[in-house]
Amino acid sequence: MIRIDFLGTGNAFTPFGRLHALTLIDEKILIDTPPTLITQLRRKGMKTSDIEHLLFTHWHADHTFGFPFFMLERKYISDPMLEHDLKIYLRPGGKEKLSNLCNVGFPGSLEEIGDMADWYEEENFELPGTNWKFERFPVCHTPETDPHGYELTHKSGIKILHCGDSGPCIEIENRAKNADIVILEMGMPDIGDFPYHYTPSDVVEFSKKFPESLVLVTHNYASSKKISKGFQTPNLPKEIYQLEDGDAVEVNQNGEIKIIKNG
Ligand SMILES: [Zn+2]
Ligand SMILES: [Zn+2]
Numbered sequence: 001m002i003r004i005d006f007l008g009t010g011n012a013f014t015p016f017g018r019l020h021a022l023t024l025i026d027e028k029i030l031i032d033t034p035p036t037l038i039t040q041l042r043r044k045g046m047k048t049s050d051i052e053h054l055l056f057t058h059w060h061a062d063h064t065f066g067f068p069f070f071m072l073e074r075k076y077i078s079d080p081m082l083e084h085d086l087k088i089y090l091r092p093g094g095k096e097k098l099s100n101l102c103n104v105g106f107p108g109s110l111e112e113i114g115d116m117a118d119w120y121e122e123e124n125f126e127l128p129g130t131n132w133k134f135e136r137f138p139v140c141h142t143p144e145t146d147p148h149g150y151e152l153t154h155k156s157g158i159k160i161l162h163c164g165d166s167g168p169c170i171e172i173e174n175r176a177k178n179a180d181i182v183i184l185e186m187g188m189p190d191i192g193d194f195p196y197h198y199t200p201s202d203v204v205e206f207s208k209k210f211p212e213s214l215v216l217v218t219h220n221y222a223s224s225k226k227i228s229k230g231f232q233t234p235n236l237p238k239e240i241y242q243l244e245d246g247d248a249v250e251v252n253q254n255g256e257i258k259i260i261k262n263g
Helices: 037-043 067-078 094-105 170-176 200-209
Strands: 002-008 022-025 029-031 053-055 087-089 118-120 124-126 132-138 148-154 159-162 181-185 214-218 240-242 248-251 257-260
Touching (some): 002 037, 037 067, 170 200
Parallel strands (some): 159 181
Antiparallel strands (some): 248 257
16 A cells, blocks of 8 residues: 655645645655645654655755754654664755754754764665655756656556656656656746746646646645635646645555545
8 A cells, every 4th residue: 555645735835725745655755844844744643753764856945944843853852862764865965955954943953963864865766664766857947956856666566756846847758658646746827938837737738648647736836725815726627636735645556546635
């Protein structure tokens, strides 16, 4: 059984009814650390020491500014004796960026974060203690953020493409052919040309090209479906599923995919 929880589904502006996009796999693999990460884990009844693997996509604040809180909670609350392994996967130079962030946020309290985790810059990795391996690949987003996505392959053969933040991107399309589930951001509405984000019409075009893949939309610019303020959730074809905070996806032993809606 595979389980993917969506602890947040909003873009950087946290639209009404959404926290920042945050994906949790099998309750131990976390992709990115948005600012309200601790709140998001708590809603799921979790603590930071439950997380064994932390994967970073790029250096925008809505994906990283929760890191000092993550390490602080781990050090002082849920793992003070450092009994739980933490493995962090990131691009070269990332460890320094995250260390600086911790020193700015909690000076004097997190000086040893380098030793609180094992740090890996490899582009391919088999995650120990899980049934997953990943390949990291470059995507089309603000170049200064060194943007990447992750192709995650389960031992059963199920493939998930987590695209990070990206506009339409040949690297994503090349990998989508073989993916069972594509987690695609939709950071901007159809009000202009945005090379660094998918818009609703980009997502529709993408889904038409890959009818075999389940397209899950996150990092949504629009408010939750339940709220009438702000940008309204666009109407998209039914084969595209716009996630809400708290939704989850399960894949059983036969490879059948089920979406579990929150409320
Ligand atoms: Zn973002
Ligand atoms: Zn971004």
